[in-house]
Amino acid sequence: MPKVKKAKVRKKRKTKKVKTISEKRKHIYFFGGGKAQGGEKLKDLLGGKGAGLAEMTNIGVPVPPGFTISTEVCNLFYKNDMSLPQKLNKEIAENLKKVEKLVRAKFGDTKNPLLVSVRSGAKFSMPGMMDTILNLGLNEKTTEGLIQKTKNDRFAYDSYRRFIQMFGNVVLGIDKSEFEKIIEKKKEEHRIKMDASLLVEDLKDIISKFKRKIKSKSGEDFPQDPFVQLEMAIEAVFKSWNNPRAIHYRKLNQIPSNLGTAVNIQTMVFGNMGENSLTGVGFTRNPSTGEKKLFGEYLDNAQGEDVVAGIRTPKQIEKLEKERTDLFKKLLFITKKLERHYKDIQDFEFTVQEGKLYMLQTRTGKRTAHAAVKIAVDMVKEKLISKQEAIRRIEPSQLDQLLHPIIDPDAKVEIIAQGLAASPGAASGKIVFSAEDAVKLANSEENVILVRKETNPDDISGMAVAVGILTARGGMTSHAAVVARGMGIPCIVGCEEIRVNEERKVFTVKGYILREKDNISINGTTGEVILGIASTIQPALTGEFGEFMEWTDQIRKLGVRANADIPKDAEQAIKFGAEGIGLCRTEHMFFAKDRLPIVREMILAKTKEEREAALNKLLPFQKSDFKGLFEVMKGFPVTIRTLDPPLHEFLPKKEDLLVEIAELKAKNEEPEKIKEKESLLARVEELSEFNPMLGHRGCRLGIVYPEMTEMQAKAIFEAACELAKQKKVVVPEVMIPLVGTLEEFKNQKEIVVRVAEETMKKYKVRIKYLVGTMIEIPRASLTADEIASEAEFFSFGTNDMTQMVYGYSRDDAGKFIRYYIEHGILPFDPFVSIDQKGVGQIIAMGVKKGRSKRPDLKIGICGEHGGDPESVIFCHEIGLDYVSCSPYRIPIARLAAAQAVVGRQAYTTV
């Protein structure tokens, strides 16, 4: 009910606002002569560009004067059936007067004409909208005036030509090529290549042809009245707000459509007015390395367009220092001022017209992760910003770039397919199509990339030796993706363009046929599959990065643990700052070569006795695994989950067996072997399930086969006790998976506690330990108060929880989830970032209910979401104690946890 009320209130306010605009508010904000009516704070009204121009003007930066028509006018324009408000013309005229006074020229004057640029500018930078019209105000007569004023007829005609071309295209909607064809024809006539070689006469001819083209295409003459030109340009800007491309972009980025765009009208300055003119762009620091040194390039006697066209090679800004020391010093002074003012690296445009420097734009500079960290740390040291501000500024997911090798951004690569970027980093190597081949080829010291339709636990051995993994199917939390992230191996999944034939050892894509041992590269950060070996960069962790991460630790409240199954991963996790293991998947230890046969023995056992015999053989392996983990973790808590996956994952595939048997039978050979395979098949069939994700797994195994839990508890506590005897600190936390009812948990806890007490008695040592549960079944969250009466900690398994709350199998949903996101049905992949509305709601409910029974209940999460910044912040907000994630995402989680405290900044990345 309160929600409904709120909506009403909001509606009322809106109506009121509209009234205010049309009746009282000013439509236009002037800037120029060292003073502006707006500033950075009026971004909503002036858009980003307009606010920036106003702000620069106010702080004394030389900006060509002009004015900004506010975003409210855009909304009025749409309200009034696409017509500009009546009062507007009057306001435009008033503001033009002010500009004319400042620059001593007159709009439409035939002797000393004022020329302006017209640019759109919304609150958020938005591709798809109209960009720029330059030289507005030129017509037959004012062009003559410009010639008189500049004594440069070529410049004047060229300016006029450019204006007609831009106006025809962006205001009148005539295809660019129509104009280009005319120019091309003229150049062919003269057999010249460069526009610059066109003579005044040529330009004149082109201008008249342009005009005829406009008449023929639009049915009307090119407007000669500068005021008409201006009005049409303003309307064109407003119309471009509702371009299909702009609408699509807003939808994609969840930008409200009622923000509107502003229009900036500004005096033209020319960097192409002769030898004493130039134009350039730059950054206040190096956006790639972060080095504190002006960075940029410029072109003498040129317009901005020319820099983009790439016809002449621009000069490095260092050259300016040598050639035009005075200008360079001025620029340095101004840009330093801008940086001090905005307290961040600036990306600026400047123009020198006949020796006078003007700043045309400044905005926050995009930068690499490397630079972002260095700049943030430097600025703290320069006392420009606080540590908190530094933390707010770094986009956590950007840190990924610092933790993995990347494809050299300057390398020329051929991208042949695009999949989901499942595990970051770049890798190159030879293709293999099976785990066995991967192991074989890797043994001969080759880098291998494992390519499969999808992976399953059978492939672990091959995945472990691969430098990269590529699968045709699966989503962001498919088996391949989860395992690869855990191992820190670059991985692309769900690359549905590729057709993999594992049997024939070949995959095809877009006409390419790639066979075993062919070279490819994968970019797990972007999802791109690249032909051949691409050169990579091994980024170094700079000192600033370490320093920065320490600051995050000082600030965050949320603990960060690692999901790690083996000592090697745990070591990596410790290096990245983990404060414990939040999830050790014991079953990952079961797939090792020396263990799998014993595991199968256990599964195929026909009696409890046989099963126990096999379990006894597994015990020493598990025990030594746990000992290794405890030792690496040096007193940090280690959360060990009891066996989770369905047993058939450890057996050969049903289909493979079926085919083998059919083949043997068809050949009418080896009856013995057929029998053996058939009996194995019988057990596989017995264990096979329609929906294994919802089948006999998790604690359901340990309940039906209590001897399994018993063995695992024994391995954990014998390992712990042996180390405790050596005076080492061990903190085991035993976690029961897939609990849905209190009774299930009690059943398993009883076994664990009994074994723990027996073992400690036997070793004559006492260890502090906890027995808790994963909350991953919706019912567990719904009845968390009951479960907390017995469970000593909770760890939310958000992967399974998401699967069940949405009813999406993470192994299958890749296809339609992608469709959903592309078509706006899902705003994002809920397996990547916690769906706060649904999954988050049930998690928050679980936290509240759990703590209502046990106020000091320790609660964490150990799903893949533990390494997603948005999700980490959510975990902080609902009061969790820690998140646990793959080792390679720990720095990201640490930063996100700190941002949960100090806030984060919407931030533009490279």
Next chain:
Amino acid sequence: MPKVKKAKVRKKRKTKKVKTISEKRKHIYFFGGGKAQGGEKLKDLLGGKGAGLAEMTNIGVPVPPGFTISTEVCNLFYKNDMSLPQKLNKEIAENLKKVEKLVRAKFGDTKNPLLVSVRSGAKFSMPGMMDTILNLGLNEKTTEGLIQKTKNDRFAYDSYRRFIQMFGNVVLGIDKSEFEKIIEKKKEEHRIKMDASLLVEDLKDIISKFKRKIKSKSGEDFPQDPFVQLEMAIEAVFKSWNNPRAIHYRKLNQIPSNLGTAVNIQTMVFGNMGENSLTGVGFTRNPSTGEKKLFGEYLDNAQGEDVVAGIRTPKQIEKLEKERTDLFKKLLFITKKLERHYKDIQDFEFTVQEGKLYMLQTRTGKRTAHAAVKIAVDMVKEKLISKQEAIRRIEPSQLDQLLHPIIDPDAKVEIIAQGLAASPGAASGKIVFSAEDAVKLANSEENVILVRKETNPDDISGMAVAVGILTARGGMTSHAAVVARGMGIPCIVGCEEIRVNEERKVFTVKGYILREKDNISINGTTGEVILGIASTIQPALTGEFGEFMEWTDQIRKLGVRANADIPKDAEQAIKFGAEGIGLCRTEHMFFAKDRLPIVREMILAKTKEEREAALNKLLPFQKSDFKGLFEVMKGFPVTIRTLDPPLHEFLPKKEDLLVEIAELKAKNEEPEKIKEKESLLARVEELSEFNPMLGHRGCRLGIVYPEMTEMQAKAIFEAACELAKQKKVVVPEVMIPLVGTLEEFKNQKEIVVRVAEETMKKYKVRIKYLVGTMIEIPRASLTADEIASEAEFFSFGTNDMTQMVYGYSRDDAGKFIRYYIEHGILPFDPFVSIDQKGVGQIIAMGVKKGRSKRPDLKIGICGEHGGDPESVIFCHEIGLDYVSCSPYRIPIARLAAAQAVVGRQAYTTV
């Protein structure tokens, strides 16, 4: 927090209570001489039996006098380390005095001894507890007294013998066989067969051997002091309260263990005191048919034991009317009185000792469903009870017996296996192992029973022609179970004892080998598989049943609809009282022979155009299906669900294709065919999913392939419009399945509404229709407020909801759910009855949130739970508008819905 408080209060009260008992409350309640200290209202204290004896005494029924030791004493006994309270002996003595006075005999007297029976009696009848000791008070001396009193030494010694035997067994814990062996030996000596042939001398010898046995087994002499006998017997009753069997029973039936048992001590009366004595049992009405006529049997000159032993054939009670009219009249008078008093059929025991009639017990009589309905209706007509009371009394699930043929209870059958009773009713026929064989054999007019490992949608055609279905796997909501219930076909699932080999067309169980065309019978009401053809009874729906069901309709608030896919089922549903269709599964129409090829064409289509062409071919089929349904439902609403199952269900199985291809290849033949199969396999593989239940199904299909939803909407509204043109009332409700987000629903609703409006425009007719959604994904319930902003009705799909809230696949979970229930981890199968704590919580949340947005939101459920009485009551409580269930469960739902209003009675069934 309030919960915790409550618990504390309860604890306090309990302590207080215990104090009260030990200090103030009386321990013993007397009954006799036409007056009793207790009555039916003190059932908590006196137990069921004690309360009944007191009540009978109070209303003037002749009952042998005695007294009841209260259940509180039992609790004190356990509190005091298994010893009786000190005051008790005094109270016993006082009460014995009263009895002695009434019957003019004295406990322990050597001339005129009072003999008593000692019986346990808890609030709820409980097997596993001590039952009865008769003739207590006899010893060497009192036996002599009894001889003097009765002049019947054989009677006296036989009574003594029986007493020692019972005492030795139930009080001293000596195995029954020890005593039986002694008697057998004696009979062998004399080469006699009947106990009755033993002479006085034999009995004396047996008595002394019994005593020696007792000494040797228990180490102590058989107690001669009647007071010691009594104390030991009382203690034995109390101890039996905590028998393992009793504890297990309480746990199973959720009976609190602190209730305790009472002990009834009552004057012995003897039906074996000569020709003028007899004993019998009876019912006030016929418990099988409900006929209003005394029903029962008796034995002259016998004790209760003898009736049970079955050595002599008892006489029908009609005989008593002829032979002993006076006694019969008295009995009739008394039992009528009892029935009028208790207002229900009574199950009574009586004894005539030397011409005097005593009632020994009365209790509510168990009865068949048939009798239950007739008795309830009759009693309303007799003004004995109200209609409400009649409704309260019938156990809804019992009605099942009235709706299906049953196995003749008198028939001798050989049960060879036990499975889950998935769909009620009995069926006999010839075994087949595939759908094709079922169709073939059924075509030659045979009754067929389809036996499979499990069924899937491919089997529908075979299931439809079978008279019964038996599967080795699956749970109560597996495919076979759901479809069979929907079709009203008897079905047993999860019969794991049987080993089915579909290929070889044979199944084995317990040494039996059953082949195709062998006869079996199945009892879908009990889950029993029977060898050969068992004779069945076709129960008629009597007039009383119809009348009774009308009463339920007058009272209930909840609507009852049917899950029905085809006109035949809808007709059945209407007959059973359905008020609409709550779920029409359109995909069931897709499996028909003439449609499946078109469906496959649609699925295999490579372009949208091809797909649309196939859909256009399906359109007329669907349209005529819907027309049929609308016509049958005559203006009742028809809820049609758009396509729900994953597409691969309509294609051949991957495994089958794999095997076929492997075989073809091994033979090195027919390369064309291999190619064709391989291309089919490729599509099957593309569509195959690891967890289809969580895969690409439900609205996810209609979103990715909007043309499917479009075709279905077209079929629905063209059918509706054509009928509307003929002035027929049609109320289509289009239901979108598996919605998890508002956007999904909006996407599909948009299509349906657009097609509906277009079609109505085309036909120039207006129809009222609704577009709503199934709430079966947890997220939909969690965000029901959002979804209700667009959805015009909700229907909870509790099958899927239960699957996802528990994380149980209903196709796979059968195995461990059974284990869970057997081991007390689950109290019941959540697929059978709604788990109110978890699933119910999220449903209630959905109702609340949905109505918060749309107060008049129509809400129903259409899962299998719609036919489960407990769940129906829950649906009423949370304010649903209707439940929808299989046609054959509609009467059950109607009754349960009425009980939701008037309450229900814990009721004992046959």
